[in-house]
Amino acid sequence: MAKKNKDDYSIADALRVPSGPVRVEDFDPDSAPDYPGEGKADAPAQMADLAPELSDLQERLYAAGRDNPRSRRLLLLLQGLDTSGKGGVIRHAVGMVDPQGIDLTAFKVPTAEERSHHYLWRIRRALPGPGMIGIFDRSHYEDVLVVRVDELAPLDEIPKRFDEINRFEAELADQGVTLIKCFLNVSRDEQKDRLLERLENPEKHWKYNPGDVDVRKKWSAYMDAYSDVLTHCNTEHAPWFVIPADKKWYRNWAVARLMVEHLRAMDLQWPEADFDVDTEIARVQTS
Secondary structure: OOOOOOOOOOOHHHHHHHOOOOHHHHHHOOOOOOOOOOOOHHHHHHHHHHHHHHHHHHHHHHHOOOOOOOOOOOEEEEEOOOOOOOOHHHHHHHHOOHHHHEEEEOOOOOOHHOOOOOEEOOHHHHHOOOOEEEEEEEOOOEEEHHHHHOOOOOHHHHHHHHHHHHHHHHHHHOEEEEEEEEEEEEOOHHHHHHHHHHHHHHHHHHOOOOHHHHHHHHHHHHHHHHHHHHHHHHOOOOOOEEOOOOOHHHHHHHHHHHHHHHHHHOOOOOOOOOHHHHHHHHHHHHH
16 A cells, blocks of 8 residues: 555545445445555554544534534444444544543434434434534434335335435534544455354353344345435535445544544634633732
């Protein structure tokens, strides 16, 4: 791999889903587009290189939101099949920033209360506040993925939901929310290896769910569903990024780099003091 200067390229350009019809099969889950290092061996150094800037940008975002209800927000949305690494991204990429500036929501099977409302109801309730970075472990896209594959709604309802989701995300963008939508693309063979690893290691039995095999048997149906999501909900204000997820070290680095690039684009400035600094210096010195 040829080395790249950390500022002379955009990982967003490399990973963004092109407009028009696409298939999941168009994307290589074992690739490492625009990685600036040599590979797995130097991945810890590459992550460490991102950490100071990511931390600084997150602190600027958080500071700006303390007293400004109209402050910018970032929403990192993680979608992917079991073992694709949503938890790993949260630990290794998101874990590099101050946790007090993070709103994390893991969307499970809807509760009875949630089912009594429109499917976007629980999503709206979990949106990050001003100055916060929101993390969605799964999201509203479950309602056009699982719902479609398991036939929980009429098939002709899915295109209507695509349009509804696009309007919803445009509304978020208008409100100052920057969306980073990541599909963690793990291959079928790699998923099998990771499931077996969980079974072979007693310390990982807690991570294994027998239902994962039932979902795995629907692989083709899920790939079709994801392909339609990437095609129909890939807009200018909320594009999709496909993250190759077979290489855990690349997956984590790529999402961290995406966060840095999107926060940079906000041109975040430190809030100006709403008091006279010189006066306060004098007060502190004489206190």
